[in-house]
Amino acid sequence: MAKTLLEVKDLKTSFFTETGEVQAVRGVSFTLKKGEVCGIVGESGSGKSVMAKSVISLIQPPGRIKEGKVNLKGENLLVKSQKELRSIRGNQIALISQDPMSAMNPVIKIGKQLTEVITRHQGLGKKAAEALAAGLLRQVGISSPEERLKQYPHELSxxxxxxxxxxxxxxxxxxxxIADEPTTALDVTIQAQILDIMQDLRSKNDMAMLLITHDLGVVSQNCERVIVMYGGLVMEEGPVKEVFQNPKHPYTEGLLRSLPKMTNGVKERLIPIQGTPPDLLDPPKGCPFAERCPYTMGICKEQMPPHFKIGDDRSTMCWLEDQEIKKRGDMNE
Incomplete structure (x- = not known):
């Protein structure tokens, strides 16, 4: 059985603005095993990217990680100094951001930006670092890598x-x-190529991967497990096939119903999720999805549901799974 690589416990991150505290991540917990690929899905504003940046302590003011633990191989990253974190970032944990142009320095050539990472963490000389950088570019499908190293970011597609x-x-x-929307701005063909490259590198290097995306199809094809986030919380998690074939949270169900479908060659009308996400300046005391949920009960608006276990490796944060409520038969109250 694969060992646990990452364990996130009750992670809370807020942004302290002039209008108040925006509770972007409100108590997220999950584990990731060595070599596992886990997708994180949810609408914009659900807390996916903030959670991912919190994992590697990249939250900038006015944001602040309020509490929780992020254990990498048993060591809590949230108590590390900046010097210790710099030795971990890029070395043990790496991030692919959703906008590569903003992530790279536009006035520094590709080669220098690549070799800087290599020399800092591997201690190689200039020539050895350049050779490794060219090999890496070739590995990810870039032709004439030696020439690309001499170019600036704006010269690349x-x-x-x-x-x-x-x-x-x-x-x-x-x-x-951690790949945060790695294919958002790319066309479908390039998107498929990038995902194939990531999967190939993952299998060769035995990397674990957190894949953050809006695209449930990408998760279905590339991930083993999925975490569904909404309102800064984890609504549901479990094996991708089980969650997508038999969702246990109404929000997951709504996401799947809003996907384009064809039946017998006929396009079906999309079924959107009605309403708007909760205001995280003043989050609801009950379930954050209660105002948009077709199955809302009285308790949903008054009390935050716990995470109900469904078998060994699935859970959902929904009162519909409460056995006492099921016995009473008051699921439509």
Whole structure:
């Protein structure tokens, strides 16, 4: 059985603005095993990216990680100094951001940006670092890598910039790769190529991966487990196939129903989730999805549901799974 690589416990991150405290992440807990690929899905504003950046302590003011633990191989990253974190970031954990252009320095050549990561963490000389950088670019499908190293970011296409970001992220063979919307701005063909490259590198290097995306199809094809976030909380988690075939939370059900479908060659009308996400300046005391849920009960608006276990490796944060409520038969009150 694979060992636990990452364990996140009751993680809470807020942004302290002039209008008040925005509770972006409100108590997220999950584990990730060595070599496992886990998808994180949810609407914009659900807390996915903030949670991922909190894992590697990249939250900038006015944001602050309020409490919780992020254990990497048993060591809590949230109590590490900045010096210790710099030795971990890029080395043990790497991040691929959703906008490669903003993640790279536009006035520094690709080669220098790549070799800087390699020399800092691996202690190689200039020539050895350049040779490794060229090899990494070739590995992620970039032709004439020696020439690309001499170019600036603006001279590359969106797909090539994303490949450079992947090369940078895997340059030190991290144990955990966090990919935050890695294919958002790319066309479908390039998107498929990038995902294939990431899966290939993951299998070769035995990396675990957190894949943050809006695209449930990407999760279905590339992930083993899925975490569904909403309102800064985990609504449901479990094996991808089980969650997508038999969702236990109404929010997950709503996400799946809003996908385009074809039956017998006929396009079906999309069924959107009515309403708007909760205001995290003043989050509801009950279930954050209660105002949009078709199955809302009285208790949903008054009390936050716990995480109900469904078998050994699934859970959902929904009162519909409460056995006492099921026995009483008051699920439509």
């Amino acid at each position: 969106g797909g090539m910039k994303q490949r450079v970001m992947i090369a940078m992220a895997i340059s030190c063979r991290p144990e955990l790769l």
